[in-house]
Amino acid sequence: MNELIEKMVPRFPVNKKDSLLGMLQEIQKAHGFLTEELIREVAQYLHLPVNKIYGLATFYDQFRFHALGKYHFQICNGTSCHLSESSINIKDLENQLYTKDGGISRDRKFSLESVSCMGSCEQGPVVKINATVFTNVSPDELNRIIRSLKDKTE
Amino acid sequence: MSVLDSIQTKDFLIEKILKNYSGIFDKGTGEQLALIKREKVIHPVLYLGMGTCGIVSGADKTYMAIQKYLNDNNLEAEVVKTGCLGFCSAEPLLDIQLPGKARISYQHVTQEKVEDLLNAVFHHTLIPENILGQHRFASHEEWPGVDFIDQHPFFAQQHRNVLHNTGLISPWSIDDYLARGGYKSLFKTVLNYTPDKVCEIIEQSELRGRGGGGYATGKKWRNALDTGSDQKFLVCNAEESDPGVFLNRAFIEGDPHRVLEGIAIASYAIGANSAYIHIRYNHEQSLMIMENAIAQAKEYGILGENIFASGFNLNLFIRKGAGAFVCGEETSLIASMESQRGTPQTKPPYPTEKGLFGHPTVVNNVETLANVPAILENGPTWFRSIGTNGSKGTKVISLAGKATRKGFVEVPMGIPISNIVFDIAGGISDGKPLKAVQIGGPFGICIPPKGLSAEIGYESLQEIGASLGLCGLTLLDEDICMVSLSKYFMKLLHKESCGKCIPCREGTHRMLEILEGITKRPKEESSHETLERFKGVVQLENLAEVIHDTSLCGLGKNAPNPVLSSLKWFRDEFEEHIFDRKCRAGVCNDLRSFFIDVDICNGCNVCQKKCPETAIIGAIRMPHFIVESKCTGCGICFDSCKFNAIYYK
Numbered sequence: 144m145n146e147l148i149e150k151m152v153p154r155f156p157v158n159k160k161d162s163l164l165g166m167l168q169e170i171q172k173a174h175g176f177l178t179e180e181l182i183r184e185v186a187q188y189l190h191l192p193v194n195k196i197y198g199l200a201t202f203y204d205q206f207r208f209h210a211l212g213k214y215h216f217q218i219c220n221g222t223s224c225h226l227s228e229s230s231i232n233i234k235d236l237e238n239q240l241y242t243k244d245g246g247i248s249r250d251r252k253f254s255l256e257s258v259s260c261m262g263s264c265e266q267g268p269v270v271k272i273n274a275t276v277f278t279n280v281s282p283d284e285l286n287r288i289i290r291s292l293k294d295k296t297e
Numbered sequence: 298m299s300v301l302d303s304i305q306t307k308d309f310l311i312e313k314i315l316k317n318y319s320g321i322f323d324k325g326t327g328e329q330l331a332l333i334k335r336e337k338v339i340h341p342v343l344y345l346g347m348g349t350c351g352i353v354s355g356a357d358k359t360y361m362a363i364q365k366y367l368n369d370n371n372l373e374a375e376v377v378k379t380g381c382l383g384f385c386s387a388e389p390l391l392d393i394q395l396p397g398k399a400r401i402s403y404q405h406v407t408q409e410k411v412e413d414l415l416n417a418v419f420h421h422t423l424i425p426e427n428i429l430g431q432h433r434f435a436s437h438e439e440w441p442g443v444d445f446i447d448q449h450p451f452f453a454q455q456h457r458n459v460l461h462n463t464g465l466i467s468p469w470s471i472d473d474y475l476a477r478g479g480y481k482s483l484f485k486t487v488l489n490y491t492p493d494k495v496c497e498i499i500e501q502s503e504l505r506g507r508g509g510g511g512y513a514t515g516k517k518w519r520n521a522l523d524t525g526s527d528q529k530f531l532v533c534n535a536e537e538s539d540p541g542v543f544l545n546r547a548f549i550e551g552d553p554h555r556v557l558e559g560i561a562i563a564s565y566a567i568g569a570n571s572a573y574i575h576i577r578y579n580h581e582q583s584l585m586i587m588e589n590a591i592a593q594a595k596e597y598g599i600l601g602e603n604i605f606a607s608g609f610n611l612n613l614f615i616r617k618g619a620g621a622f623v624c625g626e627e628t629s630l631i632a633s634m635e636s637q638r639g640t641p642q643t644k645p646p647y648p649t650e651k652g653l654f655g656h657p658t659v660v661n662n663v664e665t666l667a668n669v670p671a672i673l674e675n676g677p678t679w680f681r682s683i684g685t686n687g688s689k690g691t692k693v694i695s696l697a698g699k700a701t702r703k704g705f706v707e708v709p710m711g712i713p714i715s716n717i718v719f720d721i722a723g724g725i726s727d728g729k730p731l732k733a734v735q736i737g738g739p740f741g742i743c744i745p746p747k748g749l750s751a752e753i754g755y756e757s758l759q760e761i762g763a764s765l766g767l768c769g770l771t772l773l774d775e776d777i778c779m780v781s782l783s784k785y786f787m788k789l790l791h792k793e794s795c796g797k798c799i800p801c802r803e804g805t806h807r808m809l810e811i812l813e814g815i816t817k818r819p820k821e822e823s824s825h826e827t828l829e830r831f832k833g834v835v836q837l838e839n840l841a842e843v844i845h846d847t848s849l850c851g852l853g854k855n856a857p858n859p860v861l862s863s864l865k866w867f868r869d870e871f872e873e874h875i876f877d878r879k880c881r882a883g884v885c886n887d888l889r890s891f892f893i894d895v896d897i898c899n900g901c902n903v904c905q906k907k908c909p910e911t912a913i914i915g916a917i918r919m920p921h922f923i924v925e926s927k928c929t930g931c932g933i934c935f936d937s938c939k940f941n942a943i944y945y946k
Contacts, residue, residue: 160654163636168578168617202638202795204620205578222735222771223697225785258579259622260543263353264695265386265703276353 212254221260224267344392348381362411380551382464385704402429463551474554482673495566502677508662553590559666622793641850684710688754698771715749740855742862778884801853897942904934
């Protein structure tokens with residue numbers, strides 16, 4: 144059995160009906176994302192069909208099947224941010240970051256995700272890049288941030 | 298009298314305050330309590346709002362600046378991290394309380410302001426900018442010439458019952474809550490009342506669920522109590538994903554122990570020994586505060602085995618919601634907790650008969666549960682005295698959009714919406730006229746200013762088609778296009794539809810298509826085709842009716858609301874989009890027609906090169922021209938012109 148899952152065994156007993164979601168959450172937290180291999184392992188452990196687990200994981204917003212980019216952009220798509228004067232055009236951002244909403248760019252530098260309310264409705268538009276929150280972001284400012292991130296070479 | 302260490306404080310609070318029935322105590326105890334409550338302070342105390350909104354506004358940087366200032370000047374002062382006071386647009390909020398002086402609130406305290414501000418206050422002078430007000434307290438010396446915070450328009454009309462402690466105490470400390478009489482209701486309940494009696498009190502108080510449907514809470518508890526099953530569950534629903542409504546986290550981040558007390562009382566009333574709090578995975582602050590609060594309550598013997606030696610056990614678990622909008626509905630919430638797809642189930646059987654793992658389960662909203670301790674403390678008559686005929690008590694409402702003052706407020710039921718919009722929120726910022734108010738998140742409705750006389754309450758809001766549950770008011774000004782707003786909500790609902798019922802899954806898709814058709818400019822169109830597009834709007838109404846009548850859960854039933862209400866009140870705007878291809882707010886970009894001002898254009902040729910449709914013609918150094926039939930209205934030329942020669946209508 145996979146090490147990761149083995150560690151979780153005491154907390155998520157096989158016979159508990161509600162172990163699955165918690166396990167997937169823990170796996171994502173530890174591994175960063177879900178893979179087919181890990182889902183198969185969970186299925187084997189919990190005696191559940193793989194397709195059921197895959198169905199569950201795709202239903203919820205939390206789970207993803209690819210790693211995050213080096214810079215993970217979260218764009219608030221809440222009502223307030225959407226309505227603020229300079230609401231962020233997700234299409235433009237997709238073009239700039241070379242990725243789709245919910246995807247990752249080929250060079251694995253940027254990933255983009257539009258999320259529901261981040262709880263800072265009075266300061267929209269809100270953009271979260273990794274753990275840093277930017278408020279009242281104007282398109283120009285966002286462009287500047289992206290340019291500076293693109294220029295960074297490590 | 299001396300300052301107690303943490304173990305002494307714990308014993309003192311539990312033995313002398315919590316277990317003191319009469320509420321009367323000797324002078325020494327009173328003074329000790331005043332010290333813990335920080336009514337009397339020896340060193341200055343700084344209170345910094347560190348809720349989600351505060352941190353986003355830069356409160357953590359302010360915190361560092363304060364710590365640095367105190368270190369540099371060798372000052373002894375306590376810094377307390379509080380939750381959000383509700384006035385989110387004024388964050389970061391810093392309150393300063395000097396010994397003997399009233400607590401004074403400063404708004405917008407960014408890191409660079411810290412030094413000047415603290416310099417002044419510690420020398421007993423004040424910088425007049427950014428003062429929000431001072432807190433009223435009898436034995437504190439007032440700051441001269443500073444208004445009281447309870448006179449501030451944002452707070453004057455509020456009735457803070459659930460939010461009583463929010464923003465004033467530290468959510469990280471159980472001592473703060475205990476010192477203010479917290480957990481007394483639980484103590485009284487488990488030792489003096491039978492579960493039956495608790496249900497009776499709640500029934501008498503006429504408390505109704507604050508989540509959505511407004512089902513009588515007492516009745517729900519009674520149903521669960523009467524099932525006679527030996528295994529029951531209580532679920533506190535804090536799964537909140539409505540864009541623009543951020544109430545649940547406000548309760549948890551401001552006063553988590555009040556929620557815990559409510560949960561404990563509710564569990565006792567229905568006879569449950571296990572309770573769950575369901576919090577969305579990305580509310581990290583809420584999760585941390587709740588975990589801390591539960592650990593503290595267990596340490597103090599308030600949760601766990603044999604609470605207050607009454608024989609009542611309660612185990613509390615946090616469940617992280619994996620993020621699905623539909624999980625706000627109770628049956629889908631239960632499905633999600635059972636590690637299934639969060640799809641709603643048909644009722645009956647109601648969760649109170651057959652819920653989580655097949656056992657009777659009561660699902661209550663956070664706000665409902667936060668109301669419970671005060672009802673048991675002050676009695677059902679007190680609670681009934683607030684509010685209107687059908688709706689008792691208070692309601693916490695969030696204010697967002699283009700309002701001058703944003704955040705969340707607690708108002709008594711029955712207050713007209715116009716009072717909240719104009720007095721508390723201060724209308725639209727910059728003094729622009731109000732176009733509409735959007736009530737109730739994505740399922741909500743838009744009402745124009747003339748409809749604002751409606752009152753806050755279950756029945757009165759139902760009359761106008763809104764729901765009290767998700768009571769966020771979003772203020773909209775003239776720059777908002779109602780068609781585009783409807784499209785935005787429909788997009789969200791279409792994405793979040795769980796896919797179980799066809800009317801909701803397919804219906805929202807079709808409605809979105811029709812709305813997208815309206816906001817797009819066809820390249821060429823005959824009058825017949827215009828008529829066909831207009832028929833779409835008529836179909837929109839029919840479709841909405843079918844979706845409403847045939848969907849299973851609240852999400853589907855209410856999905857057409859935003860479109861229907863916009864159609865009702867702002868029909869002329871829809872017609873303008875269709876017939877005149879005009880968006881009066883200038884939001885629907887695809888409808889724009891671009892023109893080149895021949896007097897300004899110098900023929901630099903930049904726009905011609907950039908135009909993806911080759912719709913711009915003209916020789917170099919000669920004014921250019923846009924061929925309207927080819928133009929798709931993308932606006933690239935507008936953005937690229939350095940001479941502002943391009944304009945649109």
